[in-house]
Amino acid sequence: xxxxxxxxxxxxxxxxxxxxxxxxxxxxxxxxxxxxxxxxxxxxxxxxxxxxxxxxxxxxxxxxxxxxxxxxxxxxxxxxxxxxxxxxxxxxxxxxxxxxxxxxxxxxxxxxxxxxxxxxxxxxxxxxxxxxxxxxxxxxxxxxxxxxxxxxxxxxxxxxxxxxxxxxxxxxxxxxxxxxxxxxxxxxxxxxxxxxxxxxxxxxxxxxxxxxxxxxxxxxxxxxxxxxxxxxxxxxxxxxxxxxxxxxxxxxxxxxxxxxxxxxxxxxxxxxxxxxxxxxxxxxxxxxxxxxxxxxxxxxxxxxxxxxxxxxxxxxxxxxxxxxxxxxxxxxxxxxxxxxxxxxxxxxxxxxxxxxxxxxxxxxxxxxxxxxxxxxxxxxxxxxxxxxxxxxxxxxxxxxxxxxxxxxxxxxxxxxxxxxxxxxxxxxxxxxxxxxxxxxxxxxxxxxxxxxxxxxxxxxxxxxxxxxxxxxxxxxxxxxxxxxxxxxxxxxxxxxxxxxxxxxxxxxxxxxxxxxxxxxxxxxxxxxxxxxxxxxxxxxxxxxxxxxxxxxxxxxxxxxxxxxxxxxxxxxxxxxxxxxx
RNA sequence: GCGCCCGUAGCUCAGUGGACAGAGCAGCGGUCUUCUAAACCGCAGGUCGGUGGUUCGAAUCCACCCGGGCGUACCA
Numbered sequence: 001x002x003x004x005x006x007x008x009x010x011x012x013x014x015x016x017x018x019x020x021x022x023x024x025x026x027x028x029x030x031x032x033x034x035x036x037x038x039x040x041x042x043x044x045x046x047x048x049x050x051x052x053x054x055x056x057x058x059x060x061x062x063x064x065x066x067x068x069x070x071x072x073x074x075x076x077x078x079x080x081x082x083x084x085x086x087x088x089x090x091x092x093x094x095x096x097x098x099x100x101x102x103x104x105x106x107x108x109x110x111x112x113x114x115x116x117x118x119x120x121x122x123x124x125x126x127x128x129x130x131x132x133x134x135x136x137x138x139x140x141x142x143x144x145x146x147x148x149x150x151x152x153x154x155x156x157x158x159x160x161x162x163x164x165x166x167x168x169x170x171x172x173x174x175x176x177x178x179x180x181x182x183x184x185x186x187x188x189x190x191x192x193x194x195x196x197x198x199x200x201x202x203x204x205x206x207x208x209x210x211x212x213x214x215x216x217x218x219x220x221x222x223x224x225x226x227x228x229x230x231x232x233x234x235x236x237x238x239x240x241x242x243x244x245x246x247x248x249x250x251x252x253x254x255x256x257x258x259x260x261x262x263x264x265x266x267x268x269x270x271x272x273x274x275x276x277x278x279x280x281x282x283x284x285x286x287x288x289x290x291x292x293x294x295x296x297x298x299x300x301x302x303x304x305x306x307x308x309x310x311x312x313x314x315x316x317x318x319x320x321x322x323x324x325x326x327x328x329x330x331x332x333x334x335x336x337x338x339x340x341x342x343x344x345x346x347x348x349x350x351x352x353x354x355x356x357x358x359x360x361x362x363x364x365x366x367x368x369x370x371x372x373x374x375x376x377x378x379x380x381x382x383x384x385x386x387x388x389x390x391x392x393x394x395x396x397x398x399x400x401x402x403x404x405x406x407x408x409x410x411x412x413x414x415x416x417x418x419x420x421x422x423x424x425x426x427x428x429x430x431x432x433x434x435x436x437x438x439x440x441x442x443x444x445x446x447x448x449x450x451x452x453x454x455x456x457x458x459x460x461x462x463x464x465x466x467x468x469x470x471x472x473x474x475x476x477x478x479x480x481x482x483x484x485x486x487x488x489x490x491x492x493x494x495x496x497x498x499x500x501x502x503x504x505x506x507x508x509x510x511x512x513x514x515x516x517x518x519x520x521x522x523x524x525x526x527x528x529x530x531x532x533x534x535x536x537x538x539x540x541x542x543x544x545x546x547x548x549x550x551x552x553x554x555x556x557x558x559x560x561x562x563x564x565x566x567x568x569x570x571x572x573x574x575x576x577x578x579x580x581x
Numbered sequence: 582g583c584g585c586c587c588g589u590a591g592c593u594c595a596g597u598g599g600a601c602a603g604a605g606c607a608g609c610g611g612u613c614u615u616c617u618a619a620a621c622c623g624c625a626g627g628u629c630g631g632u633g634g635u636u637c638g639a640a641u642c643c644a645c646c647c648g649g650g651c652g653u654a655c656c657a
Contacts, residue, residue, distance in 0.1 A: 035599080083638080452592095452605090459595080
C-alpha cells in the first residue's frame, strides 16, 4: 500500500506533467507538512519555483496543478494561497483508511526496498588488548542504528567490526605475556586488559632489553612464529570476549562473525601495492611509495599523499583500508560502503575514496560514504576524561547509567522492585545513554550530561519509553489484547486524534529518510513529536471510558498503533521498551 | 598558511529554499476523586556569530570576515 505522502506525490507528479509537459514530469513537488494548521495538512511549494522556470505566474500554475487532476478521494480541500502555495487537507475518511492499512501491516507501512542492496557497515572497531572506552561509544551506537534501519528496509547488511588486532604494539604485549609465565596454548585470563597494556608499555619504555625483545616479537609474529602467534591469538580471543560482553549489554548487534580485524587483510597488502604500481598511481617520496589523489594539499601546499608502503617496507592504515574496501566491493559484493568513524578522519576517507575511484576499485555505481560524528565532551566542553585524565571505560559508563536509572525508578515508582526493577533500570539506563548519542546531529560534538539524558521530559529515551508504558497501561487496565482489535475500526473524531494520525503516517517516510541520509537523529525527532502528539491525545481523549464502543475501539487502535510505532522506532535505534516503569 | 566541521533563547538542542524561527531545562503561573501528573496547558525569553550576494522568498545556498574545534603523509 502506498503511504499517504507517496499518494500525494504521485498525483502531483501526474498533475505537473499534464500542466508543464513531460520534460518537467520529474520535478520535485516540494511537498512538506504544513507550517500551520490553517494551511492544511501538507503543502506543495513547487508552483513558485517551477512557475519561474517555465515563465508561468506561480499562482496561475498552482491553480492549473490543482485542477489538472482529481483530489476528491484523498483531500477534502485543496487551496492555492499566498504567492502559489498549494495547501492540502486530507479527507478524514482517507486518513482512517490509511491508518487501518498501517495497523494491519506488521511492517507499519514501511515497505521493503524494491531493489535490495548489499551494504557494508563498518563500525565500532575497538582495539585488541585495550578496554573499550567512551571513544568507542558513538561509532558503536550510531553504526548499529544505521545497520538496523538498512536491514529493516530489506537490504543485505554486512556488519564489519574492523578491530585493531595488528601492529607493532603487539610485540611488547607478547613479550610481556611470555615473561609473566603465560604459556602458548593457555587460555588467556586477563581481568583488566587496560592494566596489561599499561604494564607492558611501562616496561617497554623503561627496559631497553625488554624493548629489544619486544621488537623481535613483532618480527616473529609477522613471520608466523608459533609462540608469538599463539599469544597474539590468545590476546585477540580475550579481547573479543570483552567486546562481546559490552555489545550484549549495550544491545548492539555485533557478533563474533562480524569481526574482521586489520590482520585479515595482511596477506593482501603486497598485492594492493603491486596493483597500484601497475596502474601507475604510485610515486616515490623519501623512500616511501605514495599515492596522490588529486586535490589534496599539505601544510606547505604541496600535494598531499597517502603512503601505502613505508620506507622500511611496512604498510599503513591507508593500505589496509584500500585492501578492505576492495575486498568488500569485489568479494562481498557491496553496493554501498559505510564507515562510521569520528569526524577527524574526514580527510583520510576523502582521500581513500578518491584513491578507490582512481584505481577503479570502486565503480561509479558503488556508493562510498563516511558517516562522521563529533566528540563526546564533558560539561566543561573538553573531551570527556576521568579525573585522572584517562579515557572513561565503557563498562563503567554502562554501570553508572543503570545505577542512576535504578535510583530514579526507586524514587518515582516504589512499587517496582526486585528483578523487574533491575530489568527496567537496565532498559532505561542503557536506552538513555544510547538515545543521548543518537538524538542530536551526529556531526556535532555533544555534551555528556547524566541528568539531561535521564530526564523524563524532553527529547530523551525515558520520555519515549514512558509514552510507550502509558499506552500499554491502558491495555493492561482494560484487560484488552490489542491483537483482537479490529484494525479497520478507526474513525478520527477529535483534532488531537487527527494530529496523532498525521504523525503516525509519517513513519515510513522518516525511516526512508534515515536510510538515505544516515542520520538517526531524524528518527529520534519524529518519535519525540509522536510521543508529544500522543500525550496531547491522551489528555483530550478518554479511551477506556470513551462511551460509544465504536469510538473506544477507534481510540484503542490509535493507541496500539502508537505503541507499535514507538517500540518499532526505538527498536530501529537499538533501544528497548518495558511494560512498566 | 591550506582544508574540513561547528556557531540558533540564560543552558542543552531541533529546524527539508517557503508563510509570524521551535522544543526541553532553568524562571513565572495554572491543571490530578477520572487510562502512570514520569503528563498536559499558559506566560516570558531571539540583531539565527557578522557583512555582502543569489532568489519572488535565506537560519538554510554562495563569497568574505569574526569566534571555536579538528586535520595537515612513514600512528589509526
